[in-house]
Amino acid sequence: MTYLFRPKNIQALQGLIQKAPLLAFDFDGTLAPLVQNHEGAKLSKKTEMLLKHLAQLYPVIIVSGRSIKDLKSRLRNSKWLLIGNHGVEGLQKNxxxxxxxxxxxxxxxxxxxxxxxxxxxxxxxxxxxxxxxxxxxxxxxxxxxxxxxxxxxxxxxxxxxxxxxxxxxxxxxxPQGLPHKGDALLSAMKKLKKSHAFFIGDDVTDEDAFSLKNKKIFSVRIGKKMGSSAKYHLKRQSEINRVLKYFLQINQ
Ligand SMILES: [Mg+2]
The missing domain is CATH 3.30.70 (Alpha-Beta Plaits)
Structure with a gap:
């Protein structure tokens, strides 16, 4: 696990951008800061604005443990594909x-x-x-x-x-046997015809996506953690806007 904003890793990120990837984000603790009251979680104005711009350039998906109904109440933009219940809701209608x-x-x-x-x-x-x-x-x-x-x-x-x-x-x-976040990410890549993806998360359920071991998936964890399968990490959630700006190429 290595810090995303090291020069060598920035180069790898630039390489990914050339591949027009799918961008996939966890919600709590990743796009939105963790809060004491689970009900109060929301995007900062800045993150929301950056995400809106991103969705004009890339397919953007949000993969969360929350239900889609819950996510919709916190995200007012319909351009983001929402996947809820840790990967169960939002993709295939089974x-x-x-x-x-x-x-x-x-x-x-x-x-x-x-x-x-x-x-x-x-x-x-x-x-x-x-x-x-x-x-x-x-x-x-x-x-x-x-x-x-x-x-x-x-x-x-x-x-x-x-x-x-x-x-x-x-x-x-x-329930056992249902798709998890990793399955959902692969399904979304297939559905949106994307060979490459960026995925960022902060918690145990995100490991299902980090551990896919697919070289075309660029995985980032918020917070360095021993034993995580993510290749890169950020130091804290507040660095998310810097990541979004990289994809928008507005800080070079
Ligand atoms: Mg999370």
Missing amino acids: TKHANQSKRLSLHWQKSIEQVLDSTPLLAKIALENKTYSLSLHLRYSKNKAAAKKILVKAAMQLEPIPRLVHGKSVINLI
């Missing part, structure tokens, strides 16, 4: 999978709600049903480690067992 995931999410919700209601330690845990998956938000929990342990145990007792994806202060319960 009604069978979709209906199955909806049913499962409701079924899991009922069981988890019983656990939340009967466990005082979980009083501050917020359950979000994102239609095709569930998110358990631990941000306000006073004892996150203990709460996490109980929630993971409860999730592992669900039938069928969900795919558990741990994020920053969140545990996601996703």
Whole structure:
């Protein structure tokens, strides 16, 4: 993992730009700064403006764990292709999978709600049903480690067992066998007929895209982390505008 803005890596980025790539972005912690209240996440005015310009030059997609409905409420530009629920929503219309995931999410919700209601330690845990998956938000929990342990145990007792994806202060319960962010990125490249792509994210679910090991995908992680499969990293989220400007070639 190497810092994106080293001269040698900038050259690699310039090389990618020549290939007219697909640009793919995670939302929370990548395009939008992480906030204490999950509901309050939004793009800065500057990022929004730069993204709007970018969408005139490149195909731009946003690949998030949020539902598309949620993303739409935060992004007012229809030129961005939105992929929600960690890759499940937005690309192919697989009604069978979709209906199955909806049913499962409701079924899991009922069981988890019983656990939340009967466990005082979980009083501050917020359950979000994102239609095709569930998110358990631990941000306000006073004892996150203990709460996490109980929630993971409860999730592992669900039938069928969900795919558990741990994020920053969140545990996601996703039906097994559904497309993840990496699958979604490859599908988007195919759909938009792009041989090359740029993908940037900050969290565990983004590793599904970082680990594709496709030389035509330029992968960047926000924050250096041991064990990440991303090739490049930024130091902090606030550097995102500098990345967007590179693609717009307005800082040379
Ligand atoms: Mg993120």
